[in-house]
Amino acid sequence: MLLSNVGWTTFTMNQCFKEMVTASSATKLVFSLLNPQLEKEDATSAAQFISDGAVQAESISFAYLSRPGKRVLNDVSFTVDRARSVAFVGPSGGGKSRLVNLLMRFYDPNSGQLWLDDTPFSALTPFQLRSNIALVSQEPVLFRATITDNIRLGVEEEVSDEQVLEACRLANAADFIRDFPEASANIPKVLRLPTSPSGYATVVGEKGRSLSGGQKQRIAIARALVRRPKMIVLDEATSALDSQSEKAVRVALESSAHGWTSVMIAHRLDAIRHCDEICYVEEGRIVERGTHTELVGKRAKYYEMTKQQRLS
Numbered sequence: 563m564l565l566s567n568v569g570w571t572t573f574t575m576n577q578c579f580k581e582m583v584t585a586s587s588a589t590k591l592v593f594s595l596l597n598p599q600l601e602k603e604d605a606t607s608a609a610q611f612i613s614d615g616a617v618q619a620e621s622i623s624f625a626y627l628s629r630p631g632k633r634v635l636n637d638v639s640f641t642v643d644r645a646r647s648v649a650f651v652g653p654s655g656g657g658k659s660r661l662v663n664l665l666m667r668f669y670d671p672n673s674g675q676l677w678l679d680d681t682p683f684s685a686l687t688p689f690q691l692r693s694n695i696a697l698v699s700q701e702p703v704l705f706r707a708t709i710t711d712n713i714r715l716g717v718e719e720e721v722s723d724e725q726v727l728e729a730c731r732l733a734n735a736a737d738f739i740r741d742f743p744e745a746s747a748n749i750p751k752v753l754r755l756p757t758s759p760s761g762y763a764t765v766v767g768e769k770g771r772s773l774s775g776g777q778k779q780r781i782a783i784a785r786a787l788v789r790r791p792k793m794i795v796l797d798e799a800t801s802a803l804d805s806q807s808e809k810a811v812r813v814a815l816e817s818s819a820h821g822w823t824s825v826m827i828a829h830r831l832d833a834i835r836h837c838d839e840i841c842y843v844e845e846g847r848i849v850e851r852g853t854h855t856e857l858v859g860k861r862a863k864y865y866e867m868t869k870q871q872r873l874s
């Protein structure tokens with residue numbers, strides 16, 4: 563999503579990555595290519611911003627420049643307290659992904675304001691914001707590098723092997739990674755995990771071609787977790803998992819157990835029914851909100867969705 567938002571083609575990125583050896587050098591290059599301004603801000607800015615993980619949207623509206631007359635978000639307000647979870651559901655085209663775009667500050671709202679704790683988004687640099695919020699999208703971008711390097715990608719500070727393993731365990735990825743062959747002939751020793759040499763040193767093909775959709779999604783979740791974010795945004799991030807695997811990830815990621823805040827978007831209601839609050843988004847507005855039980859009790863739009871999915 564980030565790549566498409568700045569207009570880079572996959573072809574260009576592939577060219578860049580052909581000669582890459584380590585993820586850390588790749589990361590620096592990617593970030594500077596994607597947004598030179600970010601690097602500048604980074605160098606001159608601003609203290610690191612450490613959030614509690616509470617987010618608030620106050621009457622936000624948004625329209626694309628190409629369609630100024632059509633508000634894809636219209637007077638949307640919500641609050642997610644620290645370590646709580648909120649889900650956005652609703653029909654296709656309702657505006658859920660636009661909300662994620664605003665939360666990650668890929669765009670700014672035309673009116674209204676978003677807050678991270680008590681600080682308006684507009685007072686934070688993108689770097690300050692994104693170092694607190696990790697996004698996992700439906701189709702994560704993986705690079706031709708080892709699984710470990712794909713997971714460590716973008717993290718400036720030291721990430722230990724144990725942290726990588728723990729993140730993979732939570733993301734329900736540890737088992738399939740352990741069973742992968744190590745493509746040892748081509749891997750410099752320095753890239754191998756001493757604690758678990760097999761699997762993690764496997765080089766995934768370009769764009770993660772050698773992995774299934776569900777495996778890519780779980781690696782992307784592990785990548786988000788090693789950043790130790792205050793907030794995790796899951797945009798259809800488990801859509802390719804079977805229901806057993808999705809449940810394992812969901813239980814492991816419970817916000818209350820880890821202290822992070824989660825924002826989830828999903829079409830499969832099974833994946834979000836446990837959230838503290840569920841918002842039904844339609845035509846750019848939140849038209850229903852409450853817990854799963856409350857919304858089912860309303861016998862309205864959310865309830866209809868549960869019926870379509872045969873969910874009780």
Ligand SMILES: Nc1ncnc2c1ncn2[C@@H]1O[C@H](COP(=O)(O)OP(=O)(O)OP(=O)(O)O)[C@@H](O)[C@H]1O
Pocket residue numbers: 626628629634652653654655656657658659660661
């Ligand atoms: N780049 C764009 N320019 C103009 N309109 C856009 C653009 N991207 C999305 N839209 C419009 O914004 C509206 C909201 O789209 P959005 O992707 O947020 O919906 P969604 O609820 O996430 O849908 P889905 O569940 O299918 O992912 C849609 O009407 C869509 O056509």
